Amino acid sequence: MNLVIALLSTRTFITAERIRETVYGYADSASDEAFSRMFERDKNELRDLGIPLETGRVSQFDPTEGYRINREAYALPAVELTADEAAAVAVATQLWESPELITATQGALLKLRAAGVDVDAADSGIAITSTAVLPGLRGSEDVLGILLSAIDSGQAVQFPHRPTRSDPYTTRTVEPWGVVTDRGRWYLVGHDRDRDAPRTFRLSRIGDHVTPIGPPGAVTRPEGINLREIVARVVNDPPGGTRARVWVAAGRATALRRRGTVVGPRRLGDRDGDELTVEFGMSDPLAREIASYGPDAVALEPQSLRDDVLARLRAQASEVTA
Amino acid sequence: MTAVSTRLVRLLNMVPYFQANPRITYAEAASDLGVTVKQLRDDLNQLWMCGLPGYGPGDLIDFEFSGDTIEVTFTAGIDHPLRLTSPEATGILVALRTLLDVPGMVDPEAARSAIAKIESAAGTLSHGAEAAVDEPAPVESEAAAAVRAAVRNGRALTIEYYSASHDMLSSRTVDPIRVVLVGDHSYLEAWCRSAEGVRLFRFDRIVDAKVLDEPSAPPKPAVQAEPDTSLFDGDPSLPSARLRIDRSASWMFDYYPLRVIRELPDGACEAAMTYASDDWMARFVLGFGSAVRVLEPESLAQKVQESAAAALQAYEVGADSTGR
Numbered sequence: 275m276n277l278v279i280a281l282l283s284t285r286t287f288i289t290a291e292r293i294r295e296t297v298y299g300y301a302d303s304a305s306d307e308a309f310s311r312m313f314e315r316d317k318n319e320l321r322d323l324g325i326p327l328e329t330g331r332v333s334q335f336d337p338t339e340g341y342r343i344n345r346e347a348y349a350l351p352a353v354e355l356t357a358d359e360a361a362a363v364a365v366a367t368q369l370w371e372s373p374e375l376i377t378a379t380q381g382a383l384l385k386l387r388a389a390g391v392d393v394d395a396a397d398s399g400i401a402i403t404s405t406a407v408l409p410g411l412r413g414s415e416d417v418l419g420i421l422l423s424a425i426d427s428g429q430a431v432q433f434p435h436r437p438t439r440s441d442p443y444t445t446r447t448v449e450p451w452g453v454v455t456d457r458g459r460w461y462l463v464g465h466d467r468d469r470d471a472p473r474t475f476r477l478s479r480i481g482d483h484v485t486p487i488g489p490p491g492a493v494t495r496p497e498g499i500n501l502r503e504i505v506a507r508v509v510n511d512p513p514g515g516t517r518a519r520v521w522v523a524a525g526r527a528t529a530l531r532r533r534g535t536v537v538g539p540r541r542l543g544d545r546d547g548d549e550l551t552v553e554f555g556m557s558d559p560l561a562r563e564i565a566s567y568g569p570d571a572v573a574l575e576p577q578s579l580r581d582d583v584l585a586r587l588r589a590q591a592s593e594v595t596a
Numbered sequence: 597m598t599a600v601s602t603r604l605v606r607l608l609n610m611v612p613y614f615q616a617n618p619r620i621t622y623a624e625a626a627s628d629l630g631v632t633v634k635q636l637r638d639d640l641n642q643l644w645m646c647g648l649p650g651y652g653p654g655d656l657i658d659f660e661f662s663g664d665t666i667e668v669t670f671t672a673g674i675d676h677p678l679r680l681t682s683p684e685a686t687g688i689l690v691a692l693r694t695l696l697d698v699p700g701m702v703d704p705e706a707a708r709s710a711i712a713k714i715e716s717a718a719g720t721l722s723h724g725a726e727a728a729v730d731e732p733a734p735v736e737s738e739a740a741a742a743v744r745a746a747v748r749n750g751r752a753l754t755i756e757y758y759s760a761s762h763d764m765l766s767s768r769t770v771d772p773i774r775v776v777l778v779g780d781h782s783y784l785e786a787w788c789r790s791a792e793g794v795r796l797f798r799f800d801r802i803v804d805a806k807v808l809d810e811p812s813a814p815p816k817p818a819v820q821a822e823p824d825t826s827l828f829d830g831d832p833s834l835p836s837a838r839l840r841i842d843r844s845a846s847w848m849f850d851y852y853p854l855r856v857i858r859e860l861p862d863g864a865c866e867a868a869m870t871y872a873s874d875d876w877m878a879r880f881v882l883g884f885g886s887a888v889r890v891l892e893p894e895s896l897a898q899k900v901q902e903s904a905a906a907a908l909q910a911y912e913v914g915a916d917s918t919g920r
Contacts, residue, residue, distance in 0.1 A: 275604060275607055275608070275642070275643075275646045276646050276647070276649075278604075278608060278674075279646060279647060279648060279672050279673060279674060280648065280649050282673050282674070283648055283649075283672070283673045296649040296650075297649055298645075298646075298649075298651055319600070319601055319604070322601065323601055323604065323605055323678070323681075324678065324679065324681045325678065347679070348676070348678065348679065349675075349676030349677070349678070349679065350676055350677045350678060350679045350680065350717055351679075351716075351717050352717075353713055353714065353717045354713070355710055355713060356706065356709075358702075358703045358705075358706035359706045359707075359709055359710035359713065360710075361702065361703075361706070362692060362695065362702040362703065362706050362707040362710050363688065363692070363710050363714075365695060365701055365702055366688055366691035366692045366695055366702075366707075367688060367691065369691045369694070369695075369777075370687065370691065374683075375687050378681075378683040378684045378686070378687035379684070379687040379688055379691070380630055381605070381680075381681070381684045382680050382684035382685065382687060382688050384606065384609050384613075384628075384629060384630065384677075385609055385677040385678060385679075385680055385684070386677075387613055387616070387617075387628050387629075388609040388610070388612045388613035388616060388677035389612070389616065389676070389677050390616035390617070399747045399748060399774050399775060400701060400774065400775045400776075400777075401774050401775070401776045401777070401785075402776075402777050408691065408694050410780065410850070411694075412780070412850065418690075422683065422686050422687075422690070423683055426682045426683060426686065438843065438846055438847070439843070439846035439847070439849055439865075440843035440846050440863035440864075440865070453690070455693065455694055455697065457697070458697060458780070459850075478849075478850045526763060527763065528758060528763050528764060528765050529758065529760070529763070532758070532803070542910065542913060543910070543913035545910075559883075561883075562883035562884060562885075563883060564883075565882055565883045565885060565907070566879040566880065566882050566883030567763075567879065567907075568878075568879070568882060568903035568904065568906055568907040569903065569906040569907045569909065569910040572907075572910050572911060580911075584908070584911060585885060585886075586882070586883065586884070586885025586886070587882075587885070587904045587907045587908050587911075588904075588908065589885040589886035589904075590881075590882050590885060590886075590889070590900050590901060590903075590904035591901055591904035591905045591908055592901075593901075594840070594889045594890065594891060594897060
C-alpha cells in the first residue's frame with residue numbers, strides 16, 4: 275500500500291535504494307538480498323494486479339533505473355451513469371453463478387462504486403431467482419468463464435466437443451477469438467488448429483474440461499474480422515422463405531394465427547375456420563408447430579410441409595414402444 | 597488472486613470510495629465493499645497507517661469518524677479507483693449484452709449506453725465479447741416497455757396475454773409486483789385481478805399492455821411471497837412426464853428443463869419433464885412426431901395419441917376439400 279502511494283506521488287523515477295530508505299516497511303530489511311527479494315515480490319504483485327509500474331532513468335544525468343506508477347493508466351477514468359444505466363449494471367452484475375465471474379463482476383462493482391456510481395440492486399424491482407441462468411447458458415457458465423479468460427490472455431484452448439448431444443466427444447484445439455451470442459445461443463469463434471480454418475462452436479456442445487494451452491499472448495485476433503458475421507453465416511437460415519397455406523379451426527391455434535396472415539374464413543369438412551398464409555424458412559419448426567395443434571391446424575401447402583406434418587402425426591398415432 | 601492482493605485492491609479502492617460517499621455509515625460501506633463491519637474496521641486501521649513517505653502527521657491517510665459515519669479527510673493521492681481489469685470489464689459487458697436480448701429486464705437504450713461508457717472507461721476494449729458499439733439497440737416491444745414502466749412507477753396495467761397452456765389470448769388487469777428472471781425467461785409477476793391470485797406472465801407472450809392511471813395495489817402477502825418457481829424446480833406437486841427423446845431431438849436439452857433418467861443404447865435418452873397443463877404438454881410432445889414419445893403417464897400418452905388420430909382424420913376430410 276505504501277509503495278503504491280509513494281510511486282503514485284512521484285513524477286520522476288525513484289530508485290530502489292531510495293524506496294528502501296524512505297518507504298515504510300522496507301527499511302527493516304536485514305540484508306540487501308532480503309530487500310531485493312521483498313521488492314521483487316511486491317513489484318510482481320503490483321503488475322499482476324494490473325497496476326502500471328514503469329521503469330526509466332532517474333534523470334538526464336543519472337542512468338540508474340528507477341520506478342514510478344503511471345497515474346493516467348492507473349486510474350479509472352470518470353464514469354457517469356444515469357439512474358437507468360446504473361440499474362442495468364446492477365441487474366447485470368447479479369447474473370453470474372460461477373466463482374470466477376462473480377469475483378470479476380464484484381471487483382468491477384467495487385471500482386464503479388469507488389468512482390461514485392450508485393449501483394444499487396435492491397430497489398430495481400427485478401428479482402433473479404435461484405433457477406435463473408443467463409438465457410441459453412444452462413450448464414455452460416464455467417466453460418464460458420475459462421474461455422473468456424483464455425481470450426483475454428491470448429491463450430489457445432483444448433476442449434472436448436461433440437456435434438450433438440448423442441455423439442462421442444473429440445478433442446479440439448482452438449485459438450479463441452471471441453464469444454458471441456446470437457438469439458439466445460452462445461458461440462465460441464476461433465481458429466481451429468486441427469482443421470486449420472475458422473470454426474464456430476456452440477458452448478453447450480463443449481465439454482467441462484477446457485484447458486488453456488501454450489503461452490499467453492500467442493493468440494491474436496486477426497484485424498478487421500467480424501465474429502458476428504461468421505456466426506451468422508453458420509447458423510442462420512438460408513434466405514429464400516417459402517409461403518405455406520394452413521387451415522386453422524375457429525378460435526384455435528392462436529400463436530400460429532399471430533405468426534401468419536389470415537386470408538379468409540374457410541370450412542374444412544364440417545368445421546369452421548380460417549385459411550392462413552405463413553412465411554417459413556428451411557430449418558423452421560413450422561411443421562412441428564402445425565402438428566402440435568392436432569386436429570385444429572392442417573397444413574395445405576406445400577406438399578413437403580404437409581408430408582412432414584403427416585409423418586409426425588402418424589408416428590404419434592402409433593403405440594409407444596419403450 | 598491471493599488474499600493479500602485482494603485486500604490491497606480493496607484498500608486502494610476504499611479511499612476513493614469514501615471520498616465519493618462522504619459521511620457514509622459503517623453498515624452501508626461494509627455492504628457496498630462486500631466485507632463485514634469487523635473487516636471494514638480492520639481495513640480502516642490499516643489505511644490509517646499508510647501515507648506519503650515521511651509518514652508525519654500531514655502525510656498519513658486521515659479519516660474523520662463521527663457517530664457511525666466515516667469521512668476521508670486526506671487521501672495521500674489515492675483519489676481514483678483502479679482501472680477495470682480485463683476480466684472485470686468482460687464480466688459486466690457480457691452480462692449486459694446478453695440482457696439486451698431478454699425483454700423487460702432492463703431499458704435496452706440504457707444498457708447500450710452503459711456498455712459504451714464502461715468500454716471506454718475500461719480503456720482497452722475487452723475482446724472477450726464482441727463490441728456492441730456499431731449495433732443498433734434491439735427495439736424493445738411497446739408492450740415490454742409499458743410493462744417495465746408500470747413496474748418502475750408502481751402502476752396497474754391491462755395486458756393482452758397469450759396463454760400457451762390454454763392456447764388463448766385473454767385480456768386482464770393486473771397489479772405488478774416485480775420482474776423476475778426464472779430459468780431462461782423473464783416474467784412479470786403480478787396480482788391478476790380476474791384470477792384473484794399471483795401469476796407469472798412471460799414477457800414474450802404479453803402481446804399488448806396499457807398502463808392505467810391507478811396505482812398497483814397487490815395484496816400485501818402476495819408481495820412478500822417469493823416468486824413461484826415450482827415449474828422450474830421440478831416441484832413434486834406438479835405432474836411430471838417420462839419421455840423418450842430420440843437423438844435427433846437432443847437439442848431440446850438446451851431449451852427445456854429436462855432431467856435425464858437414463859441414456860439408451862441407440863443414442864436416445866429417457867428424461868423427465870415437469871409441466872403444469874395437460875393440454876400444453878400434449879401439444880408440445882405431439883409436434884415432435886417420432887422424435888419425442890410419452891412413456892408416462894398413460895393418460896398423457898393417450899391424449900397425444902387421440903389428438904394425432906383426430907388430426908389424421910382432419911387430413912382425410914381436408915383432402916376432399918382443399919379446393920384444388
